[in-house]
Amino acid sequence: MRFALKHAALVAACLTTTSAQATNGFFLPGSGVRSTGMGGVGIAYGRDSLSANANPVNILNAGMRGDMGISIFNPERYATVGKPAGQTSPFGGTFTGDVESESRYFLMPEMGFAMPLTEQLSIGLAVVGSGGMNTNYPANFFSFAGDPPVSDRIGVDMMQVLIPISVAYKVNEDQGVGASLVLATTRFQAYGLGAFLTFDSFTTITSDEAHMTNNGYDYSYGGGVKLGWQGEYLDDKLTVGLVYTSRIAMTKFDKYRGLFAEQGGFDIPENYGIGIAIKPMKNLVISADVSRINFADVKSFGNLGPSTAVTPYPGPGPSTRNNAVKAIPSTVDPSKETGNDEGMGFGWQNQTVYKLGIQYGVSSQLQVRAGYNYGASTIPNNQLTFNTLAPATVERHISVGFTYKPTDELEITGTYMRVPNNSQTSPRNQNIIGMADIGMSQNVFGVSLGWMLAPGVSEYGDPSEDQKPWGFYAGMGIGQTSNSKWESSNINASLAADGITATSDLDNTNANGNFPWKFYAGYEINQFFGVEGGYMAFQDLYANVTATAPADATARLALQSDAWMLAAMGSYPVTQDFSVFGKLGANFWRKQLLTTDTTPGVTTSTTATQFMESDGGRGLYYALGASYDMGDYFTLRAEWERYDVDGADVDAYTGGFLFKF
Structure with missing residues (x-):
């Protein structure tokens, strides 16, 4: 050979x-x-x-x-x-x-x-x-x-x-x-x-x-x-x-x-x-x-x-x-x-x-x-x-x-x-x-210039739409999040890929009052288009694992994650005060997985062995929502957001408010 x-x-x-x-x-x-x-x-x-x-x-x-x-x-x-x-x-x-x-x-x-x-x-x-x-x-x-x-x-x-x-x-x-x-x-x-x-x-x-x-x-x-x-x-x-x-x-x-x-x-x-x-x-x-x-x-x-x-x-x-x-x-x-x-x-x-x-x-x-x-x-x-x-x-x-x-x-x-x-x-x-x-x-990032010597067909808006309200705003919200990969079957399969035979049970009873929250800021170019960036802290997730091979053991998993996002935003005013909107952009996520060895007779609450794994990256971000103006400067907002976090779909459902400047 x-x-x-x-x-x-x-x-x-x-x-x-x-x-x-x-x-x-x-x-x-x-x-x-x-x-x-x-x-x-x-x-x-x-x-x-x-x-x-x-x-x-x-x-x-x-x-x-x-x-x-x-x-x-x-x-x-x-x-x-x-x-x-x-x-x-x-x-x-x-x-x-x-x-x-x-x-x-x-x-x-x-x-x-x-x-x-x-x-x-x-x-x-x-x-x-x-x-x-x-x-x-x-x-x-x-x-x-x-x-x-x-x-x-x-x-x-x-x-x-x-x-x-x-x-x-x-x-x-x-x-x-x-x-x-x-x-x-x-x-x-x-x-x-x-x-x-x-x-x-x-x-x-x-x-x-x-x-x-x-x-x-x-x-x-x-x-x-x-x-x-x-x-x-x-x-x-x-x-x-x-x-x-x-x-x-x-x-x-x-x-x-x-x-x-x-x-x-x-x-x-x-x-x-x-x-x-x-x-x-x-x-x-x-x-x-x-x-x-x-x-x-x-x-x-x-x-x-x-x-x-x-x-x-x-x-x-x-x-x-x-x-x-x-x-x-x-x-x-x-x-x-x-x-x-x-x-x-x-x-x-x-x-x-x-x-x-x-x-x-x-x-x-x-x-x-x-x-x-x-x-x-x-x-x-x-x-x-x-x-x-x-x-x-x-x-x-x-x-x-x-x-x-x-x-x-x-x-x-x-x-x-x-x-x-x-x-x-x-x-x-x-x-x-x-x-x-x-x-x-x-x-892919691209930019081009076009020189029009004689105009062709185009689909621009009317000049009457050129002058619309715009400005800066900032807000915050709280709600609930879910992670598509935080399921017992996925955890078991991941452990099996590493040669560990185990079963797992999700357990969020000790979340210590943790709840998802976010803050954000943006700029409205006009009533239809803007840009927005912000930070989202996802809900902490927990699971208990029982392994049977290669050795009997138990452990507790704790997943903490958050993300920054940047997106383009499009809005449509249904009425003078009520609007619907969508966002599309990218998120920059971080996550930490803490594994605590809880095997009886091997560790105690004060001597438990812990392993921390950290990772980060970027993924797709998009959202749909609605807002209602309570005046010239105060707006209520509710929205659904989807973050791609390391291949997992993390959904966030939040409500909150924003101030316009």
């Missing part, structure tokens, strides 16, 4: 990089900063030149304008192999790798231009990022215990850019068609994969060892077509859109023809979708898209990689080793060696993406928007070996944004998208790595 067998999973470096940056599998969630603020919608609704990347017909409504923007992309991802603790490799030794990538911030520029040639014909050009990232792990976490890695770092560097050149034609007052020639270029390199040598005297994992790693940058170029249609109905209150994008045929990565299937093939998948946009008011837009991306049709993505063996491999050596080897497709079928036409990929499935966005024109100069985007992970749990280096696991995306128009010729757009962590865990004893646990969360 050669050393390379111990590192077979490193082929992930060349297979998952782009997807780890993009958030709908291989694709970015939206076409530009503005679209991202509405969850990425764009098939039936788009107003800037970059929206041609979603549907070329959108440029009919853009007028003559240029757009330029930049986004800061912050992915936080990890990969752990050999988990849970004590999981051993079938080849001997224990995998202990648990590491986060050091590359966490990337810049994504964008630019575009659109102009009408006649009243019916418009053209446009856009340059947008499609995918790419730099993954730089400080340690070769696939190394076996006692075996040093071939290199101390492993990673990949990939960047992909799309350039749609578009033309759109207005068939009549209600119908438009469009087409784009989509040019594409991709840059790629892989390093630290030198352990990919032969498995042993009769089996290899790659078809070309010389063109697998450490060959510097390679470039790929290609093109495809995008076709679109939009129709307007119900006096322009309803728009329906269709779009189809062909598979973009790319030249092959010659320097890495031993990594990608089909001798370095890396085409961009075919995709298509339908969208609708509804305008119940002239300054309110609700839009939704459904898209399908055919990842599995591109062999570098869709071909299966190492999995979990069903039957033993009929070769020499221990049975545990043979089971692991059998799970690597190239072991029993040389045509599955990476680089071959049927070479191993990372087993992605096709993906359906759902997008929902809403935009409201607050005034003649301000629009606010929010969106939600969901696409189930393309990675099956039994295909994590090749997806550990760049874990493209994210599924949910929540965004907010705005556009401010200081002059008739200039628009300033900002967006924040939060992508909560989503993790996946492989079956136990998955081939050579024992077990894999991968996950990722993301933050």
Whole structure:
């Protein structure tokens, strides 16, 4: 058995990089900063030149304008192999790798231009990022215990850019068609994969060892077509859109023809979708898209990689080793060696993406928007070996944004998208790595400028809405909280994962009068929009645990947690004094778990052994509520809030008051 067998999973470096940056599998969630603020919608609704990347017909409504923007992309991802603790490799030794990538911030520029040639014909050009990232792990976490890695770092560097050149034609007052020639270029390199040598005297994992790693940058170029249609109905209150994008045929990565299937093939998948946009008011837009991306049709993505063996491999050596080897497709079928036409990929499935966005024109100069985007992970749990280096696991995306128009010729757009962590865990004893646990969360901050040389269609508010009451306020509240993970079944399962057989009972009888409370402060820009920040102290939670293995013992658990939050706030005045509101933002949580050993005969109330575990992080925050003005300066408020605290849904129900300044 050669050393390379111990590192077979490193082929992930060349297979998952782009997807780890993009958030709908291989694709970015939206076409530009503005679209991202509405969850990425764009098939039936788009107003800037970059929206041609979603549907070329959108440029009919853009007028003559240029757009330029930049986004800061912050992915936080990890990969752990050999988990849970004590999981051993079938080849001997224990995998202990648990590491986060050091590359966490990337810049994504964008630019575009659109102009009408006649009243019916418009053209446009856009340059947008499609995918790419730099993954730089400080340690070769696939190394076996006692075996040093071939290199101390492993990673990949990939960047992909799309350039749609578009033309759109207005068939009549209600119908438009469009087409784009989509040019594409991709840059790629892989390093630290030198352990990919032969498995042993009769089996290899790659078809070309010389063109697998450490060959510097390679470039790929290609093109495809995008076709679109939009129709307007119900006096322009309803728009329906269709779009189809062909598979973009790319030249092959010659320097890495031993990594990608089909001798370095890396085409961009075919995709298509339908969208609708509804305008119940002239300054309110609700839009939704459904898209399908055919990842599995591109062999570098869709071909299966190492999995979990069903039957033993009929070769020499221990049975545990043979089971692991059998799970690597190239072991029993040389045509599955990476680089071959049927070479191993990372087993992605096709993906359906759902997008929902809403935009409201607050005034003649301000629009606010929010969106939600969901696409189930393309990675099956039994295909994590090749997806550990760049874990493209994210599924949910929540965004907010705005556009401010200081002059008739200039628009300033900002967006924040939060992508909560989503993790996946492989079956136990998955081939050579024992077990894999991968996950990722993301933050995206974007800003763009739009120069309007000739105005297009827009959905701003009336000038009469520009002057509304606004100002600072501060308040407090008390109430009740609940934690979705503080259940006996979850506590028992968590202990079982650590090798402890136990039962638990929730017990809050000794909460010492603890009750949730909060304070907050905010600023009302006008009667519809504001920002708010605050602090929430959650209710303390308790549980009694009785363990029966590996030894009889009892313990008491006490969970204390709190959070700071920052959110955008939208309000709607139902009457002069009564309003309803919603909030969307982020929370920054802290928690402490105190474990007290209460085993009879071992400890007493004065000598009990205690263990304190602390953790912190950030998560999604959103809320719904209502308020009633008791005068010009005093308001009653009741609300429901949801905090994402380390994967748990913490709900807060509070009532209180606020003062306006």
